[in-house]
Amino acid sequence: MKAKWSVRDWVYIGLFGALWGAAEMTLGSVLHIMFPPVANTFVVGVIMASLGCVIALCGRVFVPHRGSVLLIGVITTILKAFSLGGIKIGPMVAIMAESLLMEAGLLILPAASAAGFALAGMLALSWNFFHRFIMMWLLFGTDFMEVGIKMAKSGSRVLGMNEELLLPILGVLLLIRMAAGLAAGLLARILGRGVAGRLVREGS
Amino acid sequence: MKVLELPLWSRLLLAAAALAALTALRGWRLLIPLTVLLVLAAVVQPAALRLLGRPRFWPLLLSPLLIGAFLLGDRGSMLWGLRYSSRGMELGAGMSLRALCLLVLFQVVLGGLSATRMIGVFRSRGLKGLGFALGVAQSMLSTLMETSLTVVHTLRLRGGFRRRPLFSCKLFVVTVISSTLRHAEDIVHAASARGFDTD
Numbered sequence: 001m002k003a004k005w006s007v008r009d010w011v012y013i014g015l016f017g018a019l020w021g022a023a024e025m026t027l028g029s030v031l032h033i034m035f036p037p038v039a040n041t042f043v044v045g046v047i048m049a050s051l052g053c054v055i056a057l058c059g060r061v062f063v064p065h066r067g068s069v070l071l072i073g074v075i076t077t078i079l080k081a082f083s084l085g086g087i088k089i090g091p092m093v094a095i096m097a098e099s100l101l102m103e104a105g106l107l108i109l110p111a112a113s114a115a116g117f118a119l120a121g122m123l124a125l126s127w128n129f130f131h132r133f134i135m136m137w138l139l140f141g142t143d144f145m146e147v148g149i150k151m152a153k154s155g156s157r158v159l160g161m162n163e164e165l166l167l168p169i170l171g172v173l174l175l176i177r178m179a180a181g182l183a184a185g186l187l188a189r190i191l192g193r194g195v196a197g198r199l200v201r202e203g204s
Numbered sequence: 205m206k207v208l209e210l211p212l213w214s215r216l217l218l219a220a221a222a223l224a225a226l227t228a229l230r231g232w233r234l235l236i237p238l239t240v241l242l243v244l245a246a247v248v249q250p251a252a253l254r255l256l257g258r259p260r261f262w263p264l265l266l267s268p269l270l271i272g273a274f275l276l277g278d279r280g281s282m283l284w285g286l287r288y289s290s291r292g293m294e295l296g297a298g299m300s301l302r303a304l305c306l307l308v309l310f311q312v313v314l315g316g317l318s319a320t321r322m323i324g325v326f327r328s329r330g331l332k333g334l335g336f337a338l339g340v341a342q343s344m345l346s347t348l349m350e351t352s353l354t355v356v357h358t359l360r361l362r363g364g365f366r367r368r369p370l371f372s373c374k375l376f377v378v379t380v381i382s383s384t385l386r387h388a389e390d391i392v393h394a395a396s397a398r399g400f401d402t403d
Contacts (some may be wrong), residue, residue, distance in 0.1 A: 008392045010333045010402055015348075015384050021341065022348045043254045058381060063233050071334065075341045089306060138227055139306070183326030191374070195381045202382075 009063045016059030020052050024091060025083050027051070042173075045128040046180050048091070049089025049098055051064075052076070053124045053184040054100055054191065057117055061192025069106065069120070073099020090135055096100020097131070098124040104183075108184065114189055122178045129174045210248050212325050215313045218244070222309045224243060226302060234301040241308040252311030265300055272296020322338065333402035348384060355379045 031044045055070045077095045080088065105120030136147045148170060155173045156163035163169070210218070225237040245252040255261055276292030319342045326335035355376055359365060364372035 004335055005402060007336075007395050007400060007402055008388070009392045010337045011340055011388045011395070012385075013333075014337035017337065017346060017387050018341035018344045018348050019380070019384060022345055022352060025345075026349060026352070054377065055381075060384070071337065074334070076340055078319060078322055078338060079341060079345065081314060082317075082322075089310070138223065139302055191377055191381070193380055195385065196380055198378065199385060 005065060009065060009068070011069060012059060012063045013071050016055055016077060017060075017072045017079065019127045020072060020076040020095070021079035021083070023051050023055065024080050024095070025050065028091060042089075042128070045094070046125065046161060046177060049125050049128050050096065050156065050180055050184040052095065053121050053181060054096060054188045055101065057120060057140060057185060058195070060106065060117075061189065061196060062109070064112065065109070066107070067103065070099050070103040073102075077098075089138075090131070091202060093135070093190040094127065094131055096128045101127055114186060117185040117189040118182045119185070121181035121183070121188065123181070125177045125181025128177050129170075165187030210312075212329075219309060219313045222305065226305055231298060234298060234305065238301060238305050238308070241305060241312060245308050245312050249312050252308060255307065255311060265304060268303070269293060269296040269301035272299070302331050336395075336400075336402055344384075344387065344391075347381070347387065351383050352376075355383075 028044070028048050033045060035044050049133055052151045056069045057105035060069050073095055076099075077092050080095060102120040105123040106116050109116035109119050132151065133144050133147050137144065149166065151173065152166045152169040153163050155161075155169045156165070159169060159172055161169055161172070222237055222241060222372070227232070229237065242253075271292075272295045273288040273293035276295060277289035278291070279287040279289045281288055281290045319338060323335040323339050323342075323347065326338065359372050359376060
């Protein structure tokens with residue numbers, strides 16, 4: 001039987017969406033000024049996606065229904081679209097894609113399990129790797145090969161690897177993001193349960 | 205004056221079609237979606253075209269063209285005594301056209317809409333719960349930002365971020381989320397007292 005969504009569930013969806021939206025509008029805007037997105041999607045992307053992942057998956061602990069993470073993402077995207085400073089297509093695409101991937105991860109493995117949360121986090125953070133390819137294609141018409149070579153060149157400097165090792169460098173860059181996602185997913189589960197326990201102890 | 209009002213689904217369809225065209229087309233062909241979008245903007249959202257009249261808009265839009273012409277590729281061509289790269293100029297023009305297409309597209313798709321109007325749209329489409337959640341999110345946004353700032357200041361004044369940065373980050377997240385959830389209870393009680401139901 002299909003579980004009914006209560007008023008409390010919808011309030012939680014709204015509040016977790018607002019939390020992610022507030023993080024995007026404050027910390028996200030500051031980070032985008034510190035690290036211009038065209039030059040560096042790695043730092044800002046990984047920090048913001050990890051934070052979004054923690055908030056949305058914490059929301060899943062409190063609203064254990066299928067689709068709740070996706071709805072939190074929808075709310076955040078709408079808040080971001082109408083926030084001050086105009087339309088920011090990059091973050092909006094990223095928020096929607098990440099919430100879709102988190103939901104997919106929670107569909108594949110049992111949603112309440114640590115493995116489900118870890119997979120959801122890994123999938124969401126892996127978007128950050130593909131985001132640059134898609135946004136560069138959309139905004140600048142740059143083809144995938146060109147973006148991949150540029151990404152590998154900057155990655156080789158950071159990782160201290162030979163820049164001719166194109167695929168291994170790209171693989172390591174993807175793995176770093178997935179590891180961050182795994183940590184964010186597990187952290188979200190721990191934090192969500194911690195907060196729930198704290199609220200129970202306080203009697204709210 | 206608006207000649208035509210676009211329903212939400214056709215706005216979304218238009219956005220999808222325009223983004224597909226932008227990813228598929230290159231070079232001068234980008235003028236096709238741009239022309240279509242400009243005509244649509246004139247009919248659906250004439251206020252969107254005000255953007256083109258702003259003086260600071262054009263330097264920003266034309267900067268990729270100039271950067272491309274003078275900084276990218278081999279500067280083998282000559283115009284009015286200035287050496288420029290025709291390949292770089294072509295790339296820059298493509299970027300400027302894409303940027304203009306996206307700006308006009310978002311003005312047409314989201315122009316005239318607001319979060320408050322979106323709540324109404326969701327309710328009228330039978331998505332009462334989503335409309336309610338968006339309303340909650342919109343009204344709680346400023347409270348949440350204030351709460352987050354208060355928690356950050358409190359932790360910083362106690363030296364938390366300097367002495368135990370990771371533990372302080374965890375404390376920050378737990379405090380903000382639990383305080384948010386306490387607000388949630390108040391909203392649920394207020395909605396229930398008014399006999400609100402999302403079905």
